[in-house]
Amino acid sequence: NAGVTQTPKFRVLKTGQSMTLLCAQDMNHEYMYWYRQDPGMGLRLIHYSVGEGTTAKGEVPDGYNVSRLKKQNFLLGLESAAPSQTSVYFCASKSGQGPQPQHFGDGTRLSIL
Amino acid sequence: GQQVMQIPQYQHVQEGEDFTTYCNSSTTLSNIQWYKQRPGGHPVFLIQLVKSGEVKKQKRLTFQFGEAKKNSSLHITATQTTDVGTYFCAGPSFGNEKLTFGTGTRLTIIP
Numbered sequence: 671n672a673g674v675t676q677t678p679k680f681r682v683l684k685t686g687q688s689m690t691l692l693c694a695q696d697m698n699h700e701y702m703y704w705y706r707q708d709p710g711m712g713l714r715l716i717h718y719s720v721g722e723g724t725t726a727k728g729e730v731p732d733g734y735n736v737s738r739l740k741k742q743n744f745l746l747g748l749e750s751a752a753p754s755q756t757s758v759y760f761c762a763s764k765s766g767q768g769p770q771p772q773h774f775g776d777g778t779r780l781s782i783l
Numbered sequence: 784g785q786q787v788m789q790i791p792q793y794q795h796v797q798e799g800e801d802f803t804t805y806c807n808s809s810t811t812l813s814n815i816q817w818y819k820q821r822p823g824g825h826p827v828f829l830i831q832l833v834k835s836g837e838v839k840k841q842k843r844l845t846f847q848f849g850e851a852k853k854n855s856s857l858h859i860t861a862t863q864t865t866d867v868g869t870y871f872c873a874g875p876s877f878g879n880e881k882l883t884f885g886t887g888t889r890l891t892i893i894p
Contacts, residue, residue, distance in 0.1 A: 703881065710792065713826065713872060713884040720880060728881065729784075760825060769814040769879045771828035 672696050676761050676775035677728040683751045683782050691746040691778050693761030699773070700766045704728075704736060706757040709778075713760065719744055751782045785810050785876050789885035797893050803857040804888035806872035813875055815848055815855045816882065821868040864892050 677692045693702065700721050705713040705728075715728030719738040733755060735747045744763075748755060758779050762772040786809040796802050806815065814833045818826040827828035830839055832855060839846045843866075845858045859866055869875040869889045 680790075701880070705884075710886065712886040715881055715883075718881055726880075729883075767879060769816070769831055769833070769875060771816060771831065772826075772882065774825040774827070776825050 674761055674773050674775035675741045675762055676759075676778050678778060679705075679776065680771065680779045681781070682783070683748075685751060685753060685782060686701055687751050688747070688749050689751065690748075691761075691780075692739075693744045693746070693763075693775060694742055695744075695763040695773070695774065696742065697763065697765070699763035701764045701770075702738065703762040703764075703772065704734070704744065704746045705760045706730065707760060708757050711750075716746065716759075731749065756780060756782045785874065785883045786872050787852040787872060787883050789870075789888050791888055792886065793889050795891045795892075796829060796862055798864060799861050801818060802862050802866070802890055804857050804870050804872075805857045805891075806857075806885050808853050810874075811830075811852050813852075813879070815852075817855075817857055818871045818873060818884075819844060819868050820871065823886060824868075825834045826871060833837050841850075844864070862892055865893065867892050 694719045701717040705714040717736040722741040725736045737745045761775045764770040764772045785848045816831045817829040820826045837848040843860045847856045869887045871887045872885040
């Protein structure tokens with residue numbers, strides 16, 4: 671099992687460019703999450719999904735959009751990248767309701783120049 | 784909104800010394816989870832505590848959930864170089880739909 675796979679692993683963008691980060695999980699999990707991690711600030715939730723076709727805002731949603739068209743995939747989009755969005759992005763999933771552990775991907779290191 | 788704070792932010796210890804990180808929530812938690820992130824890696828689930836006053840052990844790691852379910856601690860006995868990383872606690876919000884992560888404690892080991 672691959673678990674949670676994030677694509678790409680690294681990316682450099684110019685301010686104003688757009689891009690999409692892909693998260694795929696093969697564990698048939700219902701819940702999926704996008705976090706950003708910045709030095710000294712831990713993991714902050716951007717958006718999440720509790721099932722196919724659903725999305726919800728997290729703690730820091732501004733400047734990002736998401737889609738969950740298929741259960742196994744959760745896409746994070748940056749429409750117009752800004753230097754403040756330079757970060758490490760992690761995708762995670764969990765099986766369903768209840769206090770289940772979250773399984774994380776390896777992360778995407780994104781730099782906005 | 785819910786806040787989860789961890790102290791200390793950084794801890795440097797000699798190999799073989801003990802290490803403790805503390806987690807405090809602004810609200811009562813139904814459960815608390817702990818994760819470890821190695822340098823350059825991703826967070827990995829370690830354990831979950833549910834009951835008031837619960838204590839769980841994993842080899843040299845001891846996890847404790849406070850009686851009021853608003854705080855937790857992780858204690859590592861006789862640290863080893865493999866313990867290097869950042870330790871995060873996380874509490875649930877919106878039922879168990881999502882987690883609020885603490886700011887983390889970064890542990891470095893001096894050989």
